[in-house]
Amino acid sequence: MVDLIQLIVSGTATGAIYALAALGFTLLWQASGTINFAQGEFVMLPAFTMLICTTRGVPLWLAFLVACVVSAILLGIGFKRIVVDPLIRHGVIPLVIATLGLSIGLKQLVKASYAAEAQPFPSVFPAGQFPLFGTHVSYSDVGTLLIAGLIVISLQLFLKRTVTGRAMQACAQNMDAAKVLGINVKTMVLYVFIINAVLAAVASLLISPTYLAKFDMGDSIGQKAFFAAIIGGFNQTSGALLGGVLIGVLENLIGFYVSPAYKEGVALVLFMVVILFRPEGLLGKAEERKV
Amino acid sequence: MKRFAGWIGAMVLGVAATAAAQNGPVPIVGLVELSGPGAVSGTNFNDGVRMAVEEINAKGGILGRKIDYTYNDTQSNPGVAKALAQKAVDQNAYVVMGPVFSGSIFVSMDVTRKAEITNFTGGEAANITQQGNPYIFRTSFTQANAMPRVARYMKNALKLKSVDIIWVNNDFGKGGHDEFLKAIKADGIKLGADVSTDQGQVDFSGAVLKVKQSGSDGVFVYVNEEESARALRELAKQGYNKPRIGETTLTGQKVIELAGSAADGAIAHVGLSPDAPIPAVRAFAERFQKEFKYKPDHNGIKGYTAMYIVKAMTEKIGKFDTKALAAALHGAKILVKDHPGVLMDVSFDKNGDIDRESFMTKVENGKQVVFETLPPLHPF
Structure with a gap:
């Protein structure tokens, strides 16, 4: 029982990080029909931005803020203006190919300009554990869970309780109707891209101490986030959260009770099962399209 | 005549090229x-x-x-x-x-x-x-030479009765795993949890939890450099406080750099060390x-x-x-x-x-410290 609690807490913490990246997938899809296969690299780049700052003596909190700003500009506004806007009118496929290319390009850029080797990344939380309900949980897991949870809840509240959030949701549901209602659709879509970039920076801060900052660190997280978004429901932000946590917890349980060798396959198996039996995702809504 | 001159020219060039090579x-x-x-x-x-x-x-x-x-x-x-x-x-x-x-x-x-x-x-x-x-x-x-030295140190210096192993499932790790098992068996040390991991694995939480629950006297970590750092970080994160022993990689400079303070106290046998x-x-x-x-x-x-x-x-x-x-x-x-x-x-x-x-090393305050020099297997 003690093992189970520890595994669930640790898995939920990891899953919450997947959820942050998965949220980006669902937000971009809903707002602009964009599937971003460079999402993993959007998590990797802020890690190196923070590293560049911290190696020059900048404290981690300030480095994180710098990374958020840089991400918002480059991976939010820049990505939308340079990659998405010119390609979106040609449909999803060219954009998917472009983001795959962007993923490779960003990895090679970091590999060539910074390093091919992993780099140490400071942790926000202290090492060690503390007692909780008869078991021990690490500060890192609980801290990660709190930060990721806070961000996800804040985002949900923002989308549901604020005028801007509702306007963004309106754009996601029906752009033409949103325009008729006087909503500035272009600005709302831009906000979504900026939010995605900042979410990726937060995920980067939380995952890099474990993954270590490396040019290809985004491969795994990008893949898991994509699976999480599909499992939860690509058209539901709450689905991304569920998908992420489900993958994180199941990975831990399978890794412990079956074998760590099967851990990496959990997300893929879950993804296949969901695609076969509930293609719209666990919390997603079936969409119909006229041809 | 022209053809003859051509042959001579080609031969001279050939000889010159050979000499240059x-x-x-x-x-x-x-x-x-x-x-x-x-x-x-x-x-x-x-x-x-x-x-x-x-x-x-x-x-x-x-x-x-x-x-x-x-x-x-x-x-x-x-x-x-x-x-x-x-x-x-x-x-x-x-x-x-x-x-x-x-x-x-x-x-x-x-x-x-x-x-x-x-x-x-x-x-x-x-x-x-x-x-x-x-x-x-x-x-x-070779691992066949190194592992018996590690096992002997575990038995004589650390007095371990049982040990877990976290190893990487590639040719390097599998060879080391097999030799390590032979070596501890010869020295009468019992094997606890036997945890294989993947090359490039980023998350060691499950592996470390298995080791923690096994109740053995220590853990032998045999993975590549980056994974060694991740394993040490996870061991520290989960508050593991028993001996962490390795061979070659665990106390390497890059591992220390990547693992930070989590590497402190790790012990390893190394064939070569810049701090020798x-x-x-x-x-x-x-x-x-x-x-x-x-x-x-x-x-x-x-x-x-x-x-x-x-x-x-x-x-x-x-x-x-x-x-x-x-x-x-x-x-x-x-x-x-x-x-x-x-x-x-x-x-x-x-x-x-x-x-x-070869050398026995320990990480102290972020530095690899050699605390024992072992003689060659076949003295010169």
Whole structure:
């Protein structure tokens, strides 16, 4: 029982990080029909931005803020203006190919300009554990869970309780109707891209101490986030959260009770099962399209 | 007449080209992991070779000929390593340096063997040198030599009755795992949790939890550099407070750098250490750090000394004949007093396995500290 609690807490913490990246997938899809296969690299780049700052003596909190700003500009506004806007009118496929290319390009850029080797990344939380309900949980897991949870809840509240959030949701549901209602659709879509970039920076801060900052660190997280978004429901932000946590917890349980060798396959198996039996995702809504 | 003049011209050119090849730079080719999971090991190894080549060339080369060292990135991929080995053969390499990863050398050494080219590797898997390949030579201990030393230390110094193992499921890890199990069995230490992990694995939470729950007296961690750092971080994160022992990688400089304070207290047997209590090794480490702006690990020393071993033995045989070089290396003893570049007295057996002193190390305040020097298996 003690093992189970520890595994669930640790898995939920990891899953919450997947959820942050998965949220980006669902937000971009809903707002602009964009599937971003460079999402993993959007998590990797802020890690190196923070590293560049911290190696020059900048404290981690300030480095994180710098990374958020840089991400918002480059991976939010820049990505939308340079990659998405010119390609979106040609449909999803060219954009998917472009983001795959962007993923490779960003990895090679970091590999060539910074390093091919992993780099140490400071942790926000202290090492060690503390007692909780008869078991021990690490500060890192609980801290990660709190930060990721806070961000996800804040985002949900923002989308549901604020005028801007509702306007963004309106754009996601029906752009033409949103325009008729006087909503500035272009600005709302831009906000979504900026939010995605900042979410990726937060995920980067939380995952890099474990993954270590490396040019290809985004491969795994990008893949898991994509699976999480599909499992939860690509058209539901709450689905991304569920998908992420489900993958994180199941990975831990399978890794412990079956074998760590099967851990990496959990997300893929879950993804296949969901695609076969509930293609719209666990919390997603079936969409119909006229041809 | 014109045709005759053409023949003469071609022959002169041919002779001139042959003479130039015999007196020009000697091609030595590196197959090294500059990206992928082996980037830390390969970069260190390659920089060690480069530094030695620079020094040797600055002093006139080997037998009056300069060394032309070129290197290619295997991407830590055995398939790429094999293709690059063929390229090295096509370049008429006198010696091939690398790869460092056991999985890659297993595949690439077939190519150098067929071409009868002497090949130095950083791989430690026991069976690399058990296949009767007369052209393969190690730059570090085989696992069959190293693991009994680790087990003996666990039994005598740490008084462990049982131990868990976290190992990487590749050729390097599997070889080490099997040799370790044999060694602890011989020393009467019981095996607790036996946890295999993947190469490049990023999350060690499940593995560490298994180890924590097993209740053994300590854990032996046998994974590559980056994974060693991640494992140490996770062990610290989960408050693991029993001995953490490794072989070669666990207390390496890059692991310490990546793991930070989580590496403190880790113990490992290492064949080579930049902090070894040997002035020549420390002087090398200082020069290396000055040139490449980072502290070398054991792989840096492997690459550096391998190049000086080539120099020493080539001078001994008096010609650039790669087959003769391989033959001379079997059973060779190379002493520092004759060849300072080898840094430590070294010998090779009939299989190409290396023997020399080794060290027990511990991480203290972010630094690797050598606390015991172990003699060679076969004293000189």
